[in-house]
Amino acid sequence: MAYLSEEKIKELEIKANTVRQSIIEMLVEAGSGHTAGSLGMADIFTLFYFHILKHDPKNPLWVERDRLVLSNGHICPVLYAAMAHSGYFPIEELKTLRKFGTRLQGHPHREYLPFIENSSGPLGEGLSQAVGMALVDRMDKKDNDRFIYCFMSDGELDEGNTWEGMMLAGKNKLGNLIAIVDRNNIQLSGNTEDIMPLEPLADKWKAFNWQVLEVPGHDFKMINEAVEEAQNSYNKPTVIIAYTIPGKGVKEFENDYKWHGKPPTKEEGEMALKELRDNRPI
């Protein structure tokens, strides 16, 4: 993986700010959608789409690409924004989010946007699909050529399907599988530890025979180092628990579960865009 220079980090910070602005614009235009998780994962998506992923936006179905499975499909505004800004489709198209006839469905659908790896929305199903992909690469002896990434939320860890996938990955020692948990501590109707406590979360993954790394979710350098460490694990799947701030980048939206499932109004959107522009790194 390429070295992450200070200049590159600066570039990524600017890009992430742009991605966040797109997210706000999309959600305001759509009039519905999920704000907090989309903003909170903007740095990680930016780091992946502009630095880590082996992919080719001009040739989206390139066979040798890494696979990125988004499990919690409701944060697709950040997926679509990262894809558009890295060249998969025109940035203008982002404004069609959730509108009739759009390729950018309210939750991702492969039939409409064929170059995503999976449809998603119903929670807890992404990790197992990623496990299936990693098993195939193991079977075909391609597990040294590329990685299978799964982005997932903390709230969806309530789903039993996730733990079934975890067990199977641990059993098969899938070193080519890297999961990233968006640990933002909120879910739709409250804080995760009130709705269904997940802690001690790291211990749970360890008990399922995973390597566990914990990182601050907005520090490009540390996330990048964690991914590198995960890539070097050959006999265990790795989960990176990324401690993110839901709504990150707009003070009004940060750390409040009420922003999990709603979009900004037009006025709130203008306020948010101003704050993002004012804080844009130079």
Added chain:
Amino acid sequence: MLNPKLKLNPNLFSETVEKVSMREGFGEGLLKAGEENKNVVGLCADLTESTQMNLFAEKFSERFIEVGVAEQNLVTVASGMASMGKIPFCGSYAIFSPGRNWEQIRTTIAYNDRKVVIVGSHAGISVGPDGGTHQMTEDIALTRVMPNMEVFSPCDAIEAEKMTMTLAKTKKPAYLRLVREKTWVITTEETPFEINKAQIFWMPDVGLAQVGIIATGALVCRALVAAKELETEGIKTKVMNLSSIKPIDKDSILKLAKETKAIVTVEDHQIAGGMGSAVAEILAQNYPVPIEFIGIKDKFGQSGEPEELIEHYEIGKDAIKKAVKKVLKRK
């Protein structure tokens, strides 16, 4: 008479008719499919022998995944494997798959349009002593309502084997319905098999049939016995084996309805939403004729020997004969 063109088992109506479970046919078919195509993979949820996937698992251990008692994982992992070019066959009991994991199948296989074959064994009340929890009588309804999903229900072990091998070559997600107990061998290796086509197994020696019996799965043999007995009573019928439930062979169904103007459908499944419903949807829209449905009447199953249950729930030979006579009067 048995349709001479189909080279059906000449021993069919004798006391010594061979009985083989469809699961065995599936197991053989999967093994052959695995030999033909290295992309065929098998996944199972702790029921490798029960589903007869052990033949494949032993020969191709590197292409077989044991997921444990975790049916949601079974199909979601299979979806991921399909996205990488594999052709996964997922085995479990029908009650658990597609029963327990229906939404996972919908989202990650049907909605994703990933070619995975869901193999549900132990379908229907003929499971017997295990009782109602294990007797899946809603699976045809559950799977056929799903866009992109195709639904198949073979009539015997030989058809199950041919179907399995064919499903390794088709493009769409599929559900393959199998039953537990040994069933009469109706077809032979020489019987022509074409996926998505219905076949007339029984027909009058001369003249037109008065009633068309459309059957699927383990009850096709009962329909044939009923037809033979009805013939001695002077009632001419045709028996159609409808093993491809979706896509459905609309033309053949309409042809049968136009000839007989009275239809009886036969399945070991709830009447609501099953194969009979699929037939009724076609007839109601194109050529309405009286229909009688043989199937489970909005009840759960219970413990008992298959024969006892088939009689109790009125889905056997006598019930079919009664339905034929009833529908005749409604013409």
